[in-house]
Amino acid sequence: MRPFSYQRATDPDMAVQALGAATAANNPLTQAAAQPLAGGTTLIDLMKLDVMRPAALVDISPLASGWSAIESKADGLRLGALAKMSDVAAHAEIQRNYPVIANSLNLAASAQLRNMATLGGNVMQRTRCSYFRDVSYENCNKRSPGSGCAAMDGVNRMHAVLGTSDQCIAAYPGDFAQALIALDAMVEITGRSGMRTMPFADLHKAPGKTPDIETTLQPGELISAFSIPGRWPRSLYLKARDRQSYEFALSSAAVALDVQDGTIRDARVALGGVATVPWRAREAEMLLKGQKFDDGLAQRVADAAFADAKGRQHNSFKIALGKRVVARALQQAVTMEVRS
Amino acid sequence: MTAAAPEPKANMGHPVPRYDAAAKVTGRATYASDMPLDNPAYAFLVTSAIAKGRIDGFGLDDAKAVRGVIDIVTHENAPKLKESKLFSNGGYAGTTIQPLKSADIAHDGQIIAVVIAETYEAAREAANRVKVSYTAVEPSSSFDSPGTTTAAAKGQNAQFKEDPEAGDFAKAFDQAEVKLTASYATPTQHHNPMELFTTSCAWMGDNLVIYEGSQYVYGLKNGVAEQLGIDADKVRVVNPYVGGGFGSRGSMTPRTAIIAGIAKRLNRPIKLVPTRDQGFTIATYRAETRHEIRLGAGRDGKLMALRHEGAEVSSRPDAYCVGGTKTTTRLYACPNVSSLVSIVRADRNTPGFMRSPPEVPYLFALESAMDELAVKLNMDPVELRRINDTTVEPIGGKPYTSRSLMACFDEAAKTFGWSQRSPQPKSMSDGDWLVGYGCAATCYPTQMAPSAARVRLQRDGRTRVEIAGHEIGTGAYTVIAQTASERLGVPLEKVAVFMGDSDLPPAPVAGGSNSTASTCSAVMMVCDQIRQRLFKAVMPGDSLADKAKETVGISQTPSTQAAKSDRPLDIEKAFDALGVGVVEEYGEWKPEGAPLDSFKAMHSGHARLIGGPEMKDKIAYAFGAEFVEVRVNRFTHEIRCPRLVGAFAAGRIMNPRTARSQLMGGLIWGMSSALLEATEIDERNARYVNDNLADYLVPVNADVPNVEVILLSEQDEQINPAGVKGLGELANVGTNAAICNAIYHATGQRIRKLPVRLENIEV
Structure with missing residues (x-):
């Protein structure tokens, strides 16, 4: 240091x-x-x-007094950026009305980390790419632009298959961000010229030609809160990983459904562990709207979600895995008990 | 009695709590890097970013400009050190690749510079600012890389003398009614003990004190003395507690003499705390292995032919190998056996001991193959083991001193509920999960080595035991205190044990699961010497005392007949008769069959382990049987292991609490070695990629919700006076095979390469 x-x-x-x-x-x-x-x-x-x-x-951290509130109202949820992951995950109304948020937080990291980490920091966490994290590797476009990518043809089992570029395949590692992007969350940003609000989906930037630029935040800007419109009691987060706890996703899905009389009115699907940024599968979720659910539909949605996926030597399995995770998450969301 | 402290059965000691439990849980236990030093300077390592090639030069200006930097040591200005031979060639070293000797790089992460500064932070910052220019050469990383060389282990590794064989394998295999040929592979693994590979060195004049977590203080003391070219009596190694070893601290690593040399030059104590990722390359590891097993059997399941070929990776200069065929060729009755172990040299650091070094990879192959054979025979895998159980090993025809393999299978099967298993693959499920049951045998050679001890008894019963043994987390303090307490008839709380200091009487390496057998046999013997003196004082005319007199000071098995611990002795009366306040005895114990120069080797830090298959007219192993339940998710293919049950028999169990803890940890380790642990190598550059505890996966509590250990009663009087078979490395063997066997049962898919990851499952 x-x-x-x-x-x-x-x-x-x-x-x-x-x-x-x-x-x-x-x-x-x-x-x-x-x-x-x-x-x-x-x-x-x-x-x-x-x-x-x-x-x-x-x-x-002293800003927590103003920036850590959890406010659940009829028209939506507002989460202070300095709320601790564990406090949000344990919140009864979030567990009831936004299970995908509670799940994604509870399945992340360890109890100790969840007690320390804040929501704002969590969405800003950086990739776990081994080559990015080891400065003895010279080739990392994220660390030093133009130097190349050691992961592209290296050990890349944990790397992304969606949203990659020829410059970077590092995966976005978090869980909570998938819940946010699925639920059309807005992010409140406090800067020197006041506060602005934008869709959470616009916060992270896919690597493209500039993998060193990870977000649209400007210098001197801080995330102060997240707001989620509506309520999503029929939602969940499914995470596949190598061990049962304290492990990043190999593939995960945040899904949220609004089902009325057997017809899917609205559907949200976001993917984790497989993409360079928090990933919303918008085209895939369109297939669900207005439909009756069956396993064939789940499969078509899953296929669509990974239609553009590109695997590398060690991570190609994530495409098939990711599809099964999406399909299973949808099945579980359809059948989950929802207290009205 | 809690679950952690099982009720002792016959031939088991009391499950007393750990001697050092309170010290450990309150943080009072002092590990090597906790030792206070007088005005130390701090060292931080710079390690190579290439695996093969040369250093062209260093850019040190930025680093030297960091405030507090004292010196930067590279090959250009490093202290000159003498070479030490590999431990298997009569030396002390775990590798003969000596860093800082030249500009050459022989493996990834080799030490290429040591930054010394007034603070740890300054040393680390400066190390980050060291610039290195290399000429890299394309390295060979592992089995499939171009440029490796392969040769039989026999002839290049002095400790691998023979490829075991018996009868006529080729003919018997050819004629066998049922045949199996299968290949298996195990990955690179790293020990990752919690305690990092720290070293502190402090000189007082010509005397050097080393604080370092070591599994062999006498070996380290002598090895460092040899490298520094000084008298071994001037070197003292101190480590009262070791934060896990698992073999990684069994032989000397190059760092110690380097730090000692720098401390001498700077005339100041030096403290080195390397990082976790540096630990992957500055110490040893378990090398990846490959196997081919051929089994030929009759339709009745009787093995007629067995061949085990193993290949192991080692470094360019060192022919390290584990050669587990010495065990796999002897585990079952089979008249026709052949085997071959090869070593593949690559541009890697030299591998070394890691918990059950031969048995983990080699029994994975054999015990997987046995399960495959059982499937071919349409036979219960437990019954296949029973049919091939034996009391005589097939290679030399020597009898096992005791063997409770099938008793272990039967006990574990009962507790596990093996009879509930529906034998067909894919026939059991629970919701989203396919369920599989699997089992495997485990065994571990019973080994002993010469050990000394000093015991001091006071009139009030207070007892001090001194022995340069090692508390690597196994409970060594506890069982040694129990041994002295029981042998002298003094209350346990009056016994103080001093270990982990090379100024104490020598004990062997804490490896090969020999410690309890060796140190407790030595302590028993010395306690008996004390008892004999006391007996003689109170019963001068007693013939027992005459017999005792004959044997005092003789290092063979003590005259246990003369001083049985159950014979009451009034200590105060004996002291009054002797007219002294303290009785102190020193003694040196060696196992049966130990060569004449054993004690000399013991003092010079060469541990000569005797036992297992290498005893003269017998063979000694501890045995166990392990049963696992595996669940494979139909959708995610995630593999989980909700239940592990193991039954073990290992001679006298000194303390059921510490034994259970060892075996439970072993089962978890075994599961981990099947499903989680693998060091990933970037084949392009022969570098380790996941060199940290976030990416090198070990189990968390949620992965092992239910682990059950069954201790079987077993008595064996042919092994050592303590009657102990080592069990520290027993339970982590075979678990990997049991898991794969259970995955087969759950999914119908046979996986022969570890670790098994979800992408390997095709449901």
């Missing part, structure tokens, strides 16, 4: 000023000189590995 300055931000203004001042000249954000510190469960790791080398940390 390299030396850094540490500052506690006692209000949002102070935080965004401190971050913005130090990072104005920097691009991309992940390499900015000043980084916000919340739970620290990703950032500190990456600093120890010498992957991230911020000169300044701005501790935003």
Whole structure:
């Protein structure tokens, strides 16, 4: 780890000023000189590995007093960005009205990490690509643009099959973000010029030619909250992984259905473990709308979700796996008991 | 009695709590890197980013500019060290690849520089700023890489003397009614003990103290002395607790002498704490293996022919191999046997011992093949083992000292509910899950080595036992204290045990599951020496005392007849008769059949393990049987193991609590070795990829909800005075085969390559 300055931000203004001042000249954000510190469960790791080398940390945990509320209303849910994963997962109304959110949080990381990590930090967590995390590999377009990609023809079992480019195949590792993107969440962003709101789907950027740019956040901007319109009691998160707990997804699906009288009125499908960013399978979910559910439909949806998938040497299995996970998640969502 | 402390059966000691339990759970137990040093400097390693080639040069300006940096040691300015031979060639080293000797790189992650600074943080930062330019050469990473060389183990590894054989395999296989030929593979694995590979070195004049987690303080002391060119008596290795070893700390790694040399040069204590990922390349590992098994049997299931070919990866300079055919050719009755072990040299660091080094990979192959044969014979796999059970091993015709294999199978089968199994594959399920039951045998050679001990008894019963044994988490303090307590008839709480210090009387390496048998036999003998002195004092005319007198100080099996621990002794009366306050005895014990120079080797840090198949007119193994339930998800193909049941017989069980803990950990380890653990190698550059505990998977609690250990009563008086067969490496053997056998039962799919991952399942 390299030396850094540490500052506690006692209000949002102070935080965004401190971050913005130090990072104005920097691009991309992940390499900015000043980084916000919340739970620290990703950032500190990456600093120890010498992957991230911020000169300044701005501790935003004091903002939790204003930014960690969980507000469930008839027209939707609002989650403060500094709410702890464990608190949100344990919230009774979230378990009842948004099981996909509670599931995705509960199936992530370990109990200790969920107690530390915040929602905002969680969606911003960076890839687990082994080559990205090991600076002794020179070839990483995400770490040093133009240097190549060691994972492309390396050990890439954990890597993405959707949203990849010829520059990067690193998978987005999180779980919660799939729930957010499935439910059309909005993200509230606090910056030096005030607050803006945008769809969560616009937060992450697929690697394309610039895998070093991971989000659309600007220097000095912080996620302050997420809001989810409506209620989705018929929703769940299915996660396939190598061990039973404390492990990233090989493939996961966040699904949410609105079924009335046997007809699917609305359907949401998002994929984890298989894509470079939180992944909404929009075309696939269109197949569900207005339909009666059967296993054949589930299969068609699953096939559509992975229609554009490209496997590499060790991760091709994720395409077949991902399809089965989607189909099974839909079956489970259709049959799950929903308390009205 | 709680589940953690099983009720002792015949020939079992008391399940007393661990001697060091409170110290460990409260953090008072001091591990090597906890030891206080006077004004230490901190070392951080720089390791190579290539596996083969040369260092062209270093850019050190940035690193040297970090405040607090004292020195950066590279091959250009490293302390000169003498070479140490590989342990199997009579040396102490786990590898003969000596870093910092030249610009050459022989494997990924080789130590290429050591940064010394006033703080750990400065050393680490500076290490991150060291720039290295290399000329890389394309390396050979493993079996399938171009450029490897392959040769028979026999003739190049001094400890692998023979490829066992008997009868006429070719003819018998040819004529067999039922035949099986199958190939198996096991992956690279790393020990990943919780304690990192730390080393602290402090000189006081010409005397060196090393604080390092070691499974063999005498070996390390002598090895480092040899490399430094100093008298071994000037070196002391201290580690009262070791945070897990699993074989990784059994032989000397290059780091220790390097740190000692730098500490000497700087005239300052040096503390090295490497990172987790550096641990993957600065110590040893379990190399990947490949196997071909051929079995020929009659329709009645009787084995007529068995051939086991094994191939193992090693480094370019060192012919390390585990050669498990010495066990797999002897496990079952079979008149016609042949075998061959080969070593494949690649550009890798030298592999080394990892818990049950030969048995884990080699029994995976054999016990999988036995299950496949049972399927071919349409026979219950337990019955196939019963038909081929034997009391005499087929290679040399030597009798097993005791063998409870089938008793273990029967006990474990009963507890597991094996009779509930419907034999057809894919015939059992529960909701989304296909259910499979599988089983396998385990065995582990009973080994002993010479050991010394010093015991001091005070008039009030307080007892001090000194022995340079090792507490690697197994319960060594506890069973040694129990042994002294029982033998001297003093309360357990009055016994203090001192271990993990090479200034104490020598004990063997804590490896090969020999520690309890060896150290407890030595402690028993020395306690008997004390008893004999006391007896002599109170009963000078007693013929028993005369007999005792004859044997005092003689290192053969003590005159247990003269000083049975059940013979009451009034200690205070004896002390009064002797007219002393303290009685202290030192003694050296060696196992039956140990050569004449055994004690000399013991003092010079060469552990000579005796036992298993290599005894003169007998063969000694501990046995067990393991049953597992595996569930395979129809949709995700996730593989889970909700139940593990093992029954084990290992001679005298010194402490059912610590024994159960070892065996339970072994079962979990075995499951892990089947389903989770594999070090991934990037074949392009022969580098380890998942070198951290997030990506190198080990089980979490949710993976092992139900683990049951059954301890069978067994008595064996032919092995050692303590009557102990080692069990630390018993339970993690065969589990991998049992899991694959259960996967076959669940899915109808036979998987012969580990680890089994969900993408290997085709339901």
